[in-house]
Amino acid sequence: MKLDSNFLWGGSIAAHQCEGAFQADGKGTGIMDLVTIGSYQQPREIDSEINPNKRYPSHQGIDFYHRYREDIALFAEMGFKALRISIDWSRIYPKGDEEQPNQAGLKYYQDVVEELLKHNIEPIVTLYHFEMPVHLVKQYGSWANRKVVDFYLKFCETVYQALNHKVKYWVTFNEMNHIDPQTEASDIFTYIIAGLKYSEIENKKQTLATIGYNMTLASCLAVKMGHEINPDNQIGCVFGIEPVYPVDCNPENVLNAFQQMDRDFYQIDAMCNGEFPKYKLNEYQDLGIELPINPEDSQAFEHGRLDFIGMNYYASSVAEYEGSDANSSALFGGLQNPFLKTSKWGWTIDPIGIRYLLNYTYRKYGLPIIITENGLGAVDKVNQAGEIVDDYRIAYLSDHISEIKKAVELDQVACFGYLMWGPIDLVSATTGQMSKRYGFIHVDLDDEGRGSLARTRKKSFNWYQQVITENAENLK
Numbered sequence: 001m002k003l004d005s006n007f008l009w010g011g012s013i014a015a016h017q018c019e020g021a022f023q024a025d026g027k028g029t030g031i032m033d034l035v036t037i038g039s040y041q042q043p044r045e046i047d048s049e050i051n052p053n054k055r056y057p058s059h060q061g062i063d064f065y066h067r068y069r070e071d072i073a074l075f076a077e078m079g080f081k082a083l084r085i086s087i088d089w090s091r092i093y094p095k096g097d098e099e100q101p102n103q104a105g106l107k108y109y110q111d112v113v114e115e116l117l118k119h120n121i122e123p124i125v126t127l128y129h130f131e132m133p134v135h136l137v138k139q140y141g142s143w144a145n146r147k148v149v150d151f152y153l154k155f156c157e158t159v160y161q162a163l164n165h166k167v168k169y170w171v172t173f174n175e176m177n178h179i180d181p182q183t184e185a186s187d188i189f190t191y192i193i194a195g196l197k198y199s200e201i202e203n204k205k206q207t208l209a210t211i212g213y214n215m216t217l218a219s220c221l222a223v224k225m226g227h228e229i230n231p232d233n234q235i236g237c238v239f240g241i242e243p244v245y246p247v248d249c250n251p252e253n254v255l256n257a258f259q260q261m262d263r264d265f266y267q268i269d270a271m272c273n274g275e276f277p278k279y280k281l282n283e284y285q286d287l288g289i290e291l292p293i294n295p296e297d298s299q300a301f302e303h304g305r306l307d308f309i310g311m312n313y314y315a316s317s318v319a320e321y322e323g324s325d326a327n328s329s330a331l332f333g334g335l336q337n338p339f340l341k342t343s344k345w346g347w348t349i350d351p352i353g354i355r356y357l358l359n360y361t362y363r364k365y366g367l368p369i370i371i372t373e374n375g376l377g378a379v380d381k382v383n384q385a386g387e388i389v390d391d392y393r394i395a396y397l398s399d400h401i402s403e404i405k406k407a408v409e410l411d412q413v414a415c416f417g418y419l420m421w422g423p424i425d426l427v428s429a430t431t432g433q434m435s436k437r438y439g440f441i442h443v444d445l446d447d448e449g450r451g452s453l454a455r456t457r458k459k460s461f462n463w464y465q466q467v468i469t470e471n472a473e474n475l476k
């Protein structure tokens with residue numbers, strides 16, 4: 001099998017990382033509007049109110065809100081077939097529990113989608129990418145409260161209707177799988193998903209299991225609703241999964257690695273197999289966790305199955321030795337893999353991992369997969385001629401795309417698209433930095449918010465343009 005001629009080449013961005021304009025046209029405060037800048041070593045601070053003396057990178061983003069026409073024209077110049085955007089919930093329902101949506105917020109996304117369609121770029125819309133109205137966290141306790149599922153569904157319905165027949169590909173959630181009751185997390189990882197700092201969550205196991213259940217249920221209900229509104233809608237969910245390798249071939253360590261990786265799959269199981277997995281319910285029972293299950297929930301799992309799976313892939317990790325207290329991966333500061341190099345932010349560079357993950361996931365579910373994120377965060381330097389020669393990024397992307405091709409052509413995996421993360425430099429989610437750059441397009445903005453915001457094509461811009469034109473036939 002060859003890469004399809006309609007293969008969806010493109011990129012992915014998220015509202016809070018690029019739009020800026022954080023109070024424009026009636027937008028409410030979203031959870032990421034309260035997070036400062038950090039670095040690889042220094043975690044981002046999470047505030048409960050906006051402190052006027054601090055800088056919050058989402059407030060400015062890269063000003064995509066006002067410059068989307070220019071940016072989309074650049075994506076079109078590269079030949080993009082698809083762009084994944086997210087809808088900031090707090091633009092549509094500023095507090096989350098209003099009766100009526102904010103029309104100005106809807107109009108903005110309708111305009112963005114029109115602009116994409118004008119350039120023959122397929123919009124792929126994520127309904128939840130770390131963008132939750134803060135009010136829902138403060139007033140209702142976030143996803144631990146079932147009412148938030150209803151507010152989310154109302155938001156989804158509003159957006160499905162507003163973009164009906166314009167948008168065909170939808171994503172219910174980005175990376176909800178980082179919530180796991182049995183895994184220690186840093187504050188930012190539970191915060192980006194649910195607006196709650198890990199260290200402050202009371203009764204952690206119970207709360208995180210409930211959040212995981214409610215979000216999984218919400219995704220299934222949103223899929224069901226999206227199909228009812230328009231049967232042509234193709235609705236998926238995006239997961240951020242790392243292949244987890246054993247530290248050696250001691251069967252105990254192999255099993256440990258398998259179990260660690262497997263923890264990330266229960267929500268996909270629930271969304272593909274028509275029921276919330278019994279093994280998870282039993283696990284929770286053993287831990288004394290009680291899930292808030294309503295009898296009608298089974299209908300949601302039965303009728304809310306995904307049409308496709310979105311995979312965000314950046315790195316692989318190595319599981320700690322069996323019995324070790326630590327339960328972490330290379331991405332989050334665990335064991336390094338001696339066979340692999342890492343990025344400046346410590347993320348392993350493992351192209352074969354993407355082939356492994358595609359195979360593993362496709363064999364498990366048989367559903368079409370789209371790579372919804374993949375890319376290299378790096379420090380770029382503008383040379384004396386004003387150019388950015390980002391050969392390291394080209395090498396990273398080329399190696400990963402080669403492995404995707406092998407997964408499709410040699411392993412018969414149904415992968416229907418590749419969306420590179422951050423085709424234009426934007427704010428890093430984990431660190432808030434601008435200096436962690438992913439883009440084909442450079443944005444003149446530094447970590448302190450200084451710069452003209454001018455857009456410049458990097459060397460990789462022309463490279464990706466050629467990859468798309470040739471459908472990756474002549475990768476170097």
Ligand code: BG6
Nearest residue numbers: 014174240377427428429430431
């Ligand atoms: C993904 C997220 O997990 O990782 C993106 O979906 C994020 O929002 C991306 O930007 C890369 O992470 P970072 O921290 O380098 O921006």
